[in-house]
Amino acid sequence: VILRGKKVLAKLVSKSLTHIEHDVYKPQFSKEKVKVTFGLNPKKKEHYGIMMYHKNRLIKAYEKVGCQLKASGQRVGIGVIGIIECNFLKPAHNKQDFEYTKEYRLTLGALGLKLNDFWKEVTEKRAREREFQALDKDDSDDQEDADMGPLWLQCEECLKWRSVPPNHYKVTPENWNCSQNPNPRYRNCSSPEETEEREEQLTPSYQKSHKKL
Secondary structure, three states, X not given: OEEOOEXXXXXXXXXOOEEEEEEEEOOOOOOOOEEEEEEEOOOXXXXXXXXXXXXOEEEEEEEOOHHHHOOOOOOOOOOEEEEEEOOOOOEOOOOOOEOOOXXXXXXXXXXXXXXXXHHHHHHHHHHHHHHHHHHOHHHHHHHHHHHHOOEEEEOOOOOOEEEEOOOOOOOOOOOOOHHHOOOHHXXXXXXXXXXXXXXXXXXXXXXOHHHHO
């Protein structure tokens, strides 16, 4: 995409978040398991909610669910982004929304519960990290780098996404291809993308310790 003569840098939402975790949604009305990705938006916390796709097309962006719907001043769920591929739902004729069906309402309700779980886990984890940082302030910079995670770039030639260490580039290059990858394993367009969990083996990536407690 070229906007006013300048290329718009494509970003992979699911890879640009911090504290990324995966959960699994098993709809009552479908046999398939669906992966839900949650993470924190590190740069623009005012942009938050669920990104809902249908066959790789974004239908609804920043849909607020769960604790994010509260109008109180508690600011719960701020900065949390969720990503889900809703191929089991039917988009409206204008592709700007989903049809307001029972299945859609059930999906939003389930996503709200899962987002609440993620929020409780991540807030408890960050509180523990702050305690450790208070004990040893010299580690705070290292912790900040660890939270950044890798930088994901898309190859101009094959359109595959590749991960690069967060501090490898001072300025993100506008034009990038696999041959520039510092990782020799993925330095060729013929190399597959870094694998993710297979759909039939989907399991949540984290233990919901607050529920155990």
